Amino acid sequence: MRRLLYGMNLSLDGYVAAPGDDLSWSGPSDELFQWWLDQERAISLLLYGRKLWETMSAYWPTGDQQPGATPAQIEFARNWRDTPKVVFSSTVDKVDWNTRLVTDDAVAEITRLKAEDGGPMRVGGAALAGAAMRAGLIDEYAIVTHPVLVGSGTPFFTALDSWANLNLVETRTFPGGVVLTRYETRR
Template sequence: MRTLRYGINVTLDGCVHHEAGIAPDDESMRFWTAEIERADALLYGRVTYGMMESAWRRPASGVWPAWMGDRDLPFAEAIDATPKHVVSSTLETVDWNADLVRGELGQAVRELKERPGSSLSVGGVTLPLALAELGLIDEYVFVVHPVIAGHGPTLFDGLRDRALLDLVDRQEFSSGAIALHYRPARV
């Protein structure tokens, strides 16, 4: 069975807005590129899919935009090439190497996990909350930035029951950020 791994940037006060942390640097871009490359497929909700597609989809011209530097290109190449599954009840179609996930969320994600391969990577805020509620996330990767945002959406806001996690790895970045890798605790 494939592992479902959730990864996200978060501030010290739990904010998960993509603009609340420290701007990506070479080190963090290499980290997130490796995270994308390790996944057989990506799982996104409608909003995250749209945001990622608008930033990281290869233009029809085949030429990446001028704002992308050398550190961005490996991430762009990796995310562009990776198959995607999009959970949405409102989208009629998706492309960008993607398919729609319909029906009951728990059953649909269990079926994705049962497909051959090693791992799925989930991103965003709302979908991972629903998956955590269903007990479907096998690994969590939080890159905690040394920033206090003071506002914005927070990690797992509204989670009904606490989730106990075991730390399995950590990696410190020169920026002061720390990547923390957890698995659900065996109770």
């Protein structure tokens, strides 16, 4: 059975994007970017909602060709292109870069994918992750908290029908006061 991971950068008040989908507050240090790259190398399947897919696919297919791209950014772009992806959307018409589109029930498809043999999957995008969270499908949370309050926007967590008990498995501090807390779901 595959594991499902959910992790993103978020503000101290719990948002992954400020109003207007503003992500300018979440620029990673080189050390944090390397940590994300190391995490992504271990992922065998990326699951995206529409918004995050549009953000990622607008930059990373050619991220290794951008002026001033660091070695880590070059490797991240290559890894992103090579990693199989599934996009969940009823409005996207076409996907590229080792990706397939699912327009049906996201929770049913994620449940099916989890039951398969294979390496870990990462769910990205707050709405899609929220559906997986409510269905009890997420095995691990990586919360990368930036020391900024954005006031409102897209929340990392969704409302749940019942508690989800977690075990703390890692904490780490990055430059600029960014703090990682990683939790596994208690089953």
